[in-house]
Amino acid sequence: MNPIALRFGFWVLAPPLLIAAIGFGLQGLAAANSALFFTWGFFLEVLLAGLLQGVLYALVALGFVLIFKASGIFNFAQGSMVLFAALTLVGFIGMGLHWTLAFIVTAGVMVLLAMVVEKVVLRPLVNQPHIILFMATIGIFYFLDGFGQMLWGSDVKMLDIGITKETTFILEGVFEGGILVNGFDLVAALVGAVLVAVLAVFFQYTRVGRALRAVADDHQAALSVGIPLKTIWVIVWSVAGIVALVAGIMWGSKAGVQFSLALIALKALPVLILGGFTSIPGAIVGGLIIGAGEQVAEVFLGPLVGGAIQEWFAYMLALIFLLFRPQGLFGERIIERI
Amino acid sequence: MMFKRNGLAAAATAVLLATSLAAVDARAQEAQYFPGLQYRSGPFAPSGIPFANGFRDYLAMLNERDGGVNGIRIHYEECDTAYNNDRGVECYERLKGAGPSEPAVWNPLSTGITYALIERATADKAPIISMGYGRADASDGRVFPYVFTLPATYWAGADAMIQYVKDQEGGDLSGKKIALVYFDGAYGKEPIPTLERLSKEEGFTFRGFPVASPGLEQKATWLQIGRQFRPDWTLMWGWGVMNSTAIKEAAAVGYPMEKFIGIWWSGSENDVMPAGDAATGYKSLGFHAPGTDFPAIQDIVAQVYDGDEARAKENNLGHVLYNRGVMNAVLSVEAMRTAQEEYGARVLTGEEMRWGIENLEITAERWKEMGLEGFANPIKLSCEDHEGGGSAFIQQWDGDSWEIASDWILPNRTELRPAYEASAAQYAKEKGITPRECN
Amino acid sequence: MLYREAGQFKTSYGADQAIFPIRQDRIALVLFAGIAVLAVPVLASNYFLETIFVPFLVFALAALGLNILTGYCGQLSLGTGGFMACGAFFSYKLAVGIPELHIVLVFLLAGLGTAAVGVLFGLPSLRIKGFYLAVATLAAQFFLVWVFNKFPWWTNYSPSGVISAPPRDVLPGLAVTGAGGAPAVKYLFLLVFVAVLALVAKNLVRSRIGRTWMATRDMDIAAEIIGIRPLWAKLSAFAVSSFYIGIAGALWAFVYTGSVEALAFQIDRSFQVLFMVIIGGLGSILGSFLGAAFIVLLPILLSNVPSLLGLQISVEIISHLEFMVFGALIVFFLVVEPHGLARLWQIAKEKLRLWPFPY
Numbered sequence A: 001m002n003p004i005a006l007r008f009g010f011w012v013l014a015p016p017l018l019i020a021a022i023g024f025g026l027q028g029l030a031a032a033n034s035a036l037f038f039t040w041g042f043f044l045e046v047l048l049a050g051l052l053q054g055v056l057y058a059l060v061a062l063g064f065v066l067i068f069k070a071s072g073i074f075n076f077a078q079g080s081m082v083l084f085a086a087l088t089l090v091g092f093i094g095m096g097l098h099w100t101l102a103f104i105v106t107a108g109v110m111v112l113l114a115m116v117v118e119k120v121v122l123r124p125l126v127n128q129p130h131i132i133l134f135m136a137t138i139g140i141f142y143f144l145d146g147f148g149q150m151l152w153g154s155d156v157k158m159l160d161i162g163i164t165k166e167t168t169f170i171l172e173g174v175f176e177g178g179i180l181v182n183g184f185d186l187v188a189a190l191v192g193a194v195l196v197a198v199l200a201v202f203f204q205y206t207r208v209g210r211a212l213r214a215v216a217d218d219h220q221a222a223l224s225v226g227i228p229l230k231t232i233w234v235i236v237w238s239v240a241g242i243v244a245l246v247a248g249i250m251w252g253s254k255a256g257v258q259f260s261l262a263l264i265a266l267k268a269l270p271v272l273i274l275g276g277f278t279s280i281p282g283a284i285v286g287g288l289i290i291g292a293g294e295q296v297a298e299v300f301l302g303p304l305v306g307g308a309i310q311e312w313f314a315y316m317l318a319l320i321f322l323l324f325r326p327q328g329l330f331g332e333r334i335i336e337r338i
Numbered sequence B: 001m002m003f004k005r006n007g008l009a010a011a012a013t014a015v016l017l018a019t020s021l022a023a024v025d026a027r028a029q030e031a032q033y034f035p036g037l038q039y040r041s042g043p044f045a046p047s048g049i050p051f052a053n054g055f056r057d058y059l060a061m062l063n064e065r066d067g068g069v070n071g072i073r074i075h076y077e078e079c080d081t082a083y084n085n086d087r088g089v090e091c092y093e094r095l096k097g098a099g100p101s102e103p104a105v106w107n108p109l110s111t112g113i114t115y116a117l118i119e120r121a122t123a124d125k126a127p128i129i130s131m132g133y134g135r136a137d138a139s140d141g142r143v144f145p146y147v148f149t150l151p152a153t154y155w156a157g158a159d160a161m162i163q164y165v166k167d168q169e170g171g172d173l174s175g176k177k178i179a180l181v182y183f184d185g186a187y188g189k190e191p192i193p194t195l196e197r198l199s200k201e202e203g204f205t206f207r208g209f210p211v212a213s214p215g216l217e218q219k220a221t222w223l224q225i226g227r228q229f230r231p232d233w234t235l236m237w238g239w240g241v242m243n244s245t246a247i248k249e250a251a252a253v254g255y256p257m258e259k260f261i262g263i264w265w266s267g268s269e270n271d272v273m274p275a276g277d278a279a280t281g282y283k284s285l286g287f288h289a290p291g292t293d294f295p296a297i298q299d300i301v302a303q304v305y306d307g308d309e310a311r312a313k314e315n316n317l318g319h320v321l322y323n324r325g326v327m328n329a330v331l332s333v334e335a336m337r338t339a340q341e342e343y344g345a346r347v348l349t350g351e352e353m354r355w356g357i358e359n360l361e362i363t364a365e366r367w368k369e370m371g372l373e374g375f376a377n378p379i380k381l382s383c384e385d386h387e388g389g390g391s392a393f394i395q396q397w398d399g400d401s402w403e404i405a406s407d408w409i410l411p412n413r414t415e416l417r418p419a420y421e422a423s424a425a426q427y428a429k430e431k432g433i434t435p436r437e438c439n
Numbered sequence C: 001m002l003y004r005e006a007g008q009f010k011t012s013y014g015a016d017q018a019i020f021p022i023r024q025d026r027i028a029l030v031l032f033a034g035i036a037v038l039a040v041p042v043l044a045s046n047y048f049l050e051t052i053f054v055p056f057l058v059f060a061l062a063a064l065g066l067n068i069l070t071g072y073c074g075q076l077s078l079g080t081g082g083f084m085a086c087g088a089f090f091s092y093k094l095a096v097g098i099p100e101l102h103i104v105l106v107f108l109l110a111g112l113g114t115a116a117v118g119v120l121f122g123l124p125s126l127r128i129k130g131f132y133l134a135v136a137t138l139a140a141q142f143f144l145v146w147v148f149n150k151f152p153w154w155t156n157y158s159p160s161g162v163i164s165a166p167p168r169d170v171l172p173g174l175a176v177t178g179a180g181g182a183p184a185v186k187y188l189f190l191l192v193f194v195a196v197l198a199l200v201a202k203n204l205v206r207s208r209i210g211r212t213w214m215a216t217r218d219m220d221i222a223a224e225i226i227g228i229r230p231l232w233a234k235l236s237a238f239a240v241s242s243f244y245i246g247i248a249g250a251l252w253a254f255v256y257t258g259s260v261e262a263l264a265f266q267i268d269r270s271f272q273v274l275f276m277v278i279i280g281g282l283g284s285i286l287g288s289f290l291g292a293a294f295i296v297l298l299p300i301l302l303s304n305v306p307s308l309l310g311l312q313i314s315v316e317i318i319s320h321l322e323f324m325v326f327g328a329l330i331v332f333f334l335v336v337e338p339h340g341l342a343r344l345w346q347i348a349k350e351k352l353r354l355w356p357f358p359y
Helices: A003-032 A040-071 A078-094 A099-122 A130-152 A183-205 A207-217 A219-224 A229-255 A259-275 A280-300 A310-324 B007-020 B045-066 B085-096 B111-124 B154-168 B192-202 B219-229 B241-252 B269-279 B295-303 B309-314 B320-343 B350-358 B364-369 B413-431 C023-043 C046-072 C080-097 C103-126 C130-150 C183-206 C208-218 C220-225 C230-257 C267-280 C285-308 C315-336 C340-354
Strands: A167-170 A179-182 B032-038 B074-080 B177-183 B205-211 B233-237 B260-262 B283-286 B393-397 B402-404 C162-164 C169-171 C259-261
Touching: A003 A040, A003 A280, A040 A078, A040 A179, A040 A183, A040 A207, A040 A229, A040 A259, A040 A280, A040 B219, A078 A099, A078 A130, A078 A229, A078 A259, A099 A130, A099 A229, A099 C315, A130 A259, A130 C267, A130 C315, A179 A183, A183 A207, A183 A229, A183 A280, A207 A219, A207 A229, A219 A229, A229 A259, A229 B241, A259 A280, A259 A310, A259 C130, A280 A310, A280 B219, A310 C103, A310 C130, B032 B045, B032 B085, B045 B074, B045 B269, B045 B295, B045 B320, B074 B085, B074 C315, B085 B111, B085 C046, B085 C230, B085 C285, B111 C162, B111 C259, B154 B192, B154 B233, B154 B260, B154 B283, B154 B413, B177 B192, B177 B219, B192 B205, B192 B413, B205 B219, B219 B241, B233 B241, B241 B260, B241 B269, B269 B320, B283 B402, B295 B309, B295 B320, B320 B350, B413 C162, C023 C046, C023 C183, C046 C080, C046 C183, C046 C208, C046 C230, C046 C267, C046 C285, C080 C103, C080 C130, C080 C162, C080 C230, C080 C267, C103 C130, C103 C169, C103 C230, C130 C267, C183 C208, C183 C230, C183 C285, C208 C220, C208 C230, C220 C230, C230 C259, C267 C285, C267 C315, C267 C340, C285 C315, C285 C340
Parallel strands: B032 B074, B177 B205, B177 B233, B233 B260, B260 B283
Antiparallel strands: A167 A179, B283 B393, B393 B402, C162 C259
16 A cells, blocks of 8 residues: 555545544443433534634644744744734724724834844853853743833724624534534634644745745754844744634634733634644644634543633643643654764 | 821821922822722723722712711721732821821721731721622621621522522522633632532532632633533623623523623723623623612712713723722712711711611612612611621623613522631631620 | 952862852842841731732742742643642642641642642653643643532532631730731742742752653653653653642632632632743743742732822723733743743852953
């Protein structure tokens, strides 16, 4: 058999089998314990909602991956970049701009931010250990939080760019009550998919994308063949800023634009770890697994212990995966030499 | 900052202030000091800002309109706690000695900070008003002489909600299902014992759904509520972003808003407006009226904002939480007035203020006299009862504003009181406190 | 000129291995200890003692614990908050369950309990490294806080899930917990307690076990090849680190705030302690103290500056400015000296040795 076909077959067949196995497991558990509840229709509904939610996590995680890939920096400020971008966008809309125009202007602001970060933070800290750069991004996190709120105020702001909020029921003939699908989540998933596709094409087929991958592989080798590291960093941070803007629009129109948006970075961490810090598809697949896993666990296992387990469950899930693949699902294999 | 509590120290502080600041108010030494633990930053700032503005503006209005309270001006100083317990403690310690007089009364505006301050304030002989938050059992004034829970505790709120639901269901709750969506922390857990007790008494099924802080993630919760448990009524103890997210997610699973009631901290414009049209019909509890149709509120516009209503609106005038800030200020100032009747119109100590709160009575006539007719129900405190017998009502969001949707509901305190006392007794035992006698 | 060790000969192994081999350092230490013990409690106001010195000492202990794990053994941990919660709730259950137990013993036992939990969550470190290890400790963080929040047994069925420290004396008549504790007593108690633990830590990291940690940090495969058991090295680092952090958590709940709920030990707390370690200096005992001082003092200082200057700025703006300045200062310090305040101090000492005649 062709190994590629084999691999493809594995990736197509494994997820549904796994889901079915989990479903039967939960069904058995529910039969044994009266506190639990299980029907296949509801299970699929929760699963679907979780998968769509996972795309929203992945949107945030993507920003982390971009920066980590190109510069090896774990950018703690990604969450506050999401907040800052959303605040700026809403601010410009409030000035009377149409949201598309405001989007473009905000994207410009994010590019500007990337240039400042490169100049003030990254360049002086070049060649420092990762943990120092990580700490520096925490400094950026605090600065942006204060700066964004100082500019635009800390009250809740509405963001409505006309994404549908309708819900529909599908498969009503198959399951009792049908399966509820949230229109907004579908749109968000679509946006996420498009974004990943665009980024993948950008990385794979453009000149800049190739340069980015070269930098990710080896800074010094990239420098020696004439790739300008500083420019690359600015580009990467700009792209991460625009991804943050998209994430900010999605999350902001869900919950209003406010300070708490900066905290969603925490939801992206397990996704990131599960998918691998360096893989764009990893962020998506990780998001899907974490999203579906934590929702299913909360709904079907939560009642056993009193609920609110989804927070740590995401991390436990990531941890279990890591024990088998220490570099994450799609991360680059870690090779250590003395 | 080590000044002992006596007039000399107060005078010395005043002299210090006078020398350090050139443009000092000649009456500064006659000012009563009100510290403000507010939050205008952090994750809960959107809710903290209107409250802080209401509190500040009412005090400023009194200074402008009446020259203070019986000739004693109010000196108000704020510190930003960011709704964070350690910062709250730091703010308390900082503000404690930073005013021209002893702090009149503390309003921590956070259940967590209230918990952290109870012992400190008791040791410092400084009264705390935890208005509609904090420890419910602090209503027992024998164990908590310095803590006040007027006009209603969370337990009373839960009781009032169930009374309303029972009324709506035609007086019978047996066989009904009621869900509680709560913030998974000290604040959200407060109503659970009361609801569990009521579920036994009234025969309804009760189930709690915790939401982890800060509450952006409620998909699983609402799938369980809307698609599986399908309760007849859902109650909510949420705060900040959790509220608007809950309303959105509830709408997404098609849960009827008319059957969804939030506690008073889950019922402001901030909570419904981000949810848009989906929030229309959502209900919440309240213990004071929303809106600006009160002479006292109009006085704020006239005195503080020089009649500029647009600017006042920018400062959240008439917002539910703004009015709650006003309510909090009213209670504090009325306590000061009460204490002045006993001790004379002068700057009061914390201990004297404590007496004032404990003997506070605001009748319907008094509310009217203050220009706040119908703003809140009468309350009367005593040495034992630090809650004051306040009542609440249900308000409903009609898409544009909050409308009052029920009569005043008086929580069933004959049932609640033993629970307060039992819980307070356990606290006293753990802490080695001998409850004082009230005669 | 003043700070020069010329003429100080070491004639015994003991003198050679002293923690402070230079006489001037010893004199400075004695002076410093004198100020800390005698002058501070007398001169500092209650505000300074309660809101600056007490939390500073508690955080310094937590930072010390994390520094052992992250700075000396190289295992990145974001679970500090969870381990602090362990210490706080263990000591609460111990203190309330066995009222006769002396408070110092309660703290130490709570530390031991936390060490056991730390070893459990340290197990994945044998397979996972670097930022990926952070996930294992984050799992600990979220799981532990959830446990203490969820199961009312930990709070003796308090309806709101808040524990408040029972009043206990360290010596007869000298209360250190509860409202009865005078700030000066609390401060002195913490000072002694933390100083002793810091001394233990200093000696640990200079001994064989500390060297195995550092070898593991620098390159674990190489360390394994020269005969260091990674299992033993990593798990012992987790245990010792959690012991310190657990005690810090207990002190936080009992001595500093007096009442605490599980949510006080959320992930922000973990980050806060991590900042201290990085800003102070990874792999430095002194750095833990400097970092704690920096992170505790700076926000308080920043929020006090406008009122000290007599400026009338709204509270809102102050808070936002505080965030911005805090962030900017972190970046500034890292740019100036990426290896933390401890390294800055070391450089200053080097310079001082040659002063005023540098060559």
